[in-house]
Amino acid sequence: MEKTVIDAHNISKIYNPETIPVYAVNNVHLHLLEGEFTALVGPSGSGKTTLLNLIGGLDKPNEGNIYINGTDITKLSAGKLIDFRLHNIGFVFQSFNLIPVLTAKENAEFIMLLQGIKKSEREKRLQQLFKEIGLEDKTDIRPSQLSGGQQQRVAVARALASRPHFILADEPTANLDSVSASNLLDLMEKLNREENMTFLFSTHDQRVIERARRVITLVDGRIASDSAAVPTSIPHEQVVT
Template identity: 75%
Template sequence: MKTVIDAHKISKTFNPDTIPVHAVKNVHLHLEKGEFVALVGPSGSGKTTLLNLLGGLDKPDQGNIIINDIDITKLSPNKLIEFRLQNIGFVFQSFNLIPVLTARENVELIMHLQSWRKSIINARVNSLFKEIDLLEKLDTRPAQLSGGQQQRVAVARALASKPKFVLADEPTANLDTKSASNLLDIMAKLNKDEGMTFIFSTHDQRVIDRARRVITLVDGQISSDTGVGPIKNEIAHAT
């Protein structure tokens, strides 16, 4: 299988001139197409920082991150925005839904930016909202949704344009058992059928139990890396 994410000796320090916080230290990480990975570890271990670095939301102080043969650490800000738009879906712990848009409009937005046809957008949105059991909330704004409902909309937004990678920071933290299981089922199906790569930062045992590779971080470094990688038979015919 081809390595699609290659993080080489990446480090990130916050507040270097006052009280340095070494969030990620000299991390090497190689991911193949179709992996279903959980980043785990105690609070402050560097999970979210590593996820943000892999997604190009933050830049390492040193090291390189190569995704599909493109070194994203060398892209200009505009090129990096375009790369994220075309390749990566994000699920943020704080949802980051746009408050003036309805649930439907939040999910549609990235597809409009990618110039999808309106009929395809409508079909995709309706399908996703049926999957997350929120069809009756399509035209509701985020402030009128519960935390769990907002999280489901945020996951639908991340999956909407069928990105190559989904980076999810505690995607099930606000969900009950049924909702979490349904969302994990959706993501596992996309992973299996379409070769979509998923990387989760999580404390949730429900996510960890589904992951085929578990990477443990301690003090910004990888302390263990266990698992079986991608489902090779299904991914082979999806490439």
């Protein structure tokens, strides 16, 4: 049986709930299995980033529950949620968001240090990660000296360094040229194929959408279509393994 990674039930994010309610995410059901390579698409303002933030535990829904590997993250306290993110979720942001005062290697190492991983293990992982992203010769360079594509690769390495259950990427190719975007997608696909890493990314980029194996379309905060063979909503009790 395939393992469920993300199971979101009836989640809604409402701004101004007391006055003029605006539904950024409206009663969404989402079910992701391990190893999926999923694109979240939709026009601007459709709620893609909000949905990613909710799934990533960066924001709390007004309604509904989100289970990550069986843990309802909507019930976690702020402190526990930070710890949960650290150990379970990898993030890749649109504008890379690397720490400018740290080198590429230190950026990737930072998250492992937060996890308390031993130096020998960190070194081993870093060596492997930088080999995978093809930046073995750029480890000691600061982000400002890297190209956008290289920075985003380091961001992927950082997301992978913590050995998360899945990676959330918010428009990862938006700030990249076509070659860098293609290279990044190659890398993400490779990680998905070879390491069975689950990816959920929001995008406008047609090149990304074409390479996704599952495409979920959001319109006005609701799922308008889902190319998945499995239903988008499965009762939690049936899928948690």
